[in-house]
Amino acid sequence: MQTATQHPDIEALLEKVTDPEIPVLSIMDMGVVRSIEKQEEGLLVKITPTYSGCPAMDTIAMEIKATLEQAGYPTTVKLILAPAWTTDWITPRGRARLEEYGIAAPLEANADKLALMDGVRIVPCTRCGSTNTKMISQFGSTACKALFQCEDCLEPFDYFKCLK
Amino acid sequence: MKDQLYQYLLMLGDNAMILGHRLSELCGHGPSLETDIALTNISLDLFGQVRNYFQYAAEVKGETNDEVTEDSIAFMRYPHEYRNTLLVEQPNKDFAFIITRQFFFDAYHLPLLEALMQSKDEQIAAIAHKSIKEVKYHLRFSSEWVKRLGDGTAESHNRMQTAVDYLYPYIGELVQETPIEKEMKEQGIGADLSLVRSKYYEKVKTVLQEATLSTPQFFGFHDGGKKGVHSEHHSHILSTLQYMQRTYPNMEW
Numbered sequence: 001m002q003t004a005t006q007h008p009d010i011e012a013l014l015e016k017v018t019d020p021e022i023p024v025l026s027i028m029d030m031g032v033v034r035s036i037e038k039q040e041e042g043l044l045v046k047i048t049p050t051y052s053g054c055p056a057m058d059t060i061a062m063e064i065k066a067t068l069e070q071a072g073y074p075t076t077v078k079l080i081l082a083p084a085w086t087t088d089w090i091t092p093r094g095r096a097r098l099e100e101y102g103i104a105a106p107l108e109a110n111a112d113k114l115a116l117m118d119g120v121r122i123v124p125c126t127r128c129g130s131t132n133t134k135m136i137s138q139f140g141s142t143a144c145k146a147l148f149q150c151e152d153c154l155e156p157f158d159y160f161k162c163l164k
Numbered sequence: 165m166k167d168q169l170y171q172y173l174l175m176l177g178d179n180a181m182i183l184g185h186r187l188s189e190l191c192g193h194g195p196s197l198e199t200d201i202a203l204t205n206i207s208l209d210l211f212g213q214v215r216n217y218f219q220y221a222a223e224v225k226g227e228t229n230d231e232v233t234e235d236s237i238a239f240m241r242y243p244h245e246y247r248n249t250l251l252v253e254q255p256n257k258d259f260a261f262i263i264t265r266q267f268f269f270d271a272y273h274l275p276l277l278e279a280l281m282q283s284k285d286e287q288i289a290a291i292a293h294k295s296i297k298e299v300k301y302h303l304r305f306s307s308e309w310v311k312r313l314g315d316g317t318a319e320s321h322n323r324m325q326t327a328v329d330y331l332y333p334y335i336g337e338l339v340q341e342t343p344i345e346k347e348m349k350e351q352g353i354g355a356d357l358s359l360v361r362s363k364y365y366e367k368v369k370t371v372l373q374e375a376t377l378s379t380p381q382f383f384g385f386h387d388g389g390k391k392g393v394h395s396e397h398h399s400h401i402l403s404t405l406q407y408m409q410r411t412y413p414n415m416e417w
Contacts, residue, residue: 081287085294
């Protein structure tokens with residue numbers, strides 16, 4: 001999967017644009033920026049939504065345009081659907097930031113199914129690290145998350161669902 | 165040809181839009197906080213998918229009519245111009261009814277998207293690839309609830325059986341091929357509903373069996389929605405859905 005790497009200056013600026021619903025996560029760490037192209041008339045930034053109905057996408061597109069234009073780059077943002085986003089595109093740093101923020105990072109597809117469907121206790125609590133956790137709801141505060149609770153320290157926390 | 169593609173996109177989008185609206189009516193009214201959030205999350209996914217279909221439909225139509233936008237498609241059509249099936253416009257009754265309607269749709273939606281992933285139309289294939297990831301979660305959710313309630317208490321079982329008996333006669337329309345769907349299939353753009361049908365009925369049968377619910381012996385079915393002939397519920401949905409755009413044309417957030 002190609003990610004944007006040819007334009008370090010632009011990427012540095014985009015590091016400042018965050019997901020409004022998960023403010024610790026930059027859109028670069030999220031893997032939603034699919035390409036950056038320098039064209040005669042300015043920059044073309046292609047982004048892809050995490051979930052079809054993600055209400056953050058419009059805000060993210062506006063923020064990208066505003067951030068880059070403030071830095072002197074006329075910008076067009078285009079939303080693309082293929083290839084479809086997967087949680088595999090969240091960077092290792094992004095995963096670490098999610099955990100620090102209190103959202104458990106997505107497990108591999110098989111483990112995810114066990115945790116969400118069969119009630120297997122494998123999602124580690126973001127507060128104490130215990131895997132003695134139970135699913136409260138398959139759907140959480142946003143489309144991308146499920147709600148869990150730790151049975152040891154009793155902390156309720158979000159789990160970022162695997163999407164492949 | 166372009167018009168048939170446009171009509172086909174409406175068929176795909178309208179089911180998701182009308183069901184998405186039905187689910188949105190439950191916001192703040194779900195039987196528990198978790199199911200409330202789940203059903204409205206599913207609604208949000210469906211509306212996201214609708215936007216993708218309608219944006220594409222507006223592009224297709226835009227070649228001959230530049231006044232068509234995703235919003236005008238969603239909000240400014242008349243009832244007979246909507247192509248959704250009768251199943252999804254059925255009103256919310258109890259939770260058993262809501263879950264059964266959802267299951268009957270999800271179990272069809274998944275094999276439909278599997279077929280559309282192979283579409284020769286790149287944009288339809290892209291939307292299907294995107295949507296199917298979400299719809300897998302929807303089907304897991306609704307089929308688990310069908311089993312839990314069907315195989316639950318006497319009360320929940322009876323309510324589920326009542327819902328299944330009421331809604332079953334509506335599922336045939338989902339997989340009944342209309343001339344537009346036939347044309348799209350022949351061009352390699354649309355799904356082959358005969359293949360979707362066999363997977364669909366198999367899934368419905370398996371889940372109902374696991375839920376200890378009996379499958380109604382019913383050989384005819386209600387139809388009309390795909391041709392624009394809707395039940396009375398449909399206009400009531402539109403009166404809520406279209407109110408703002410009809411009152412303040414072209415308003416934006």
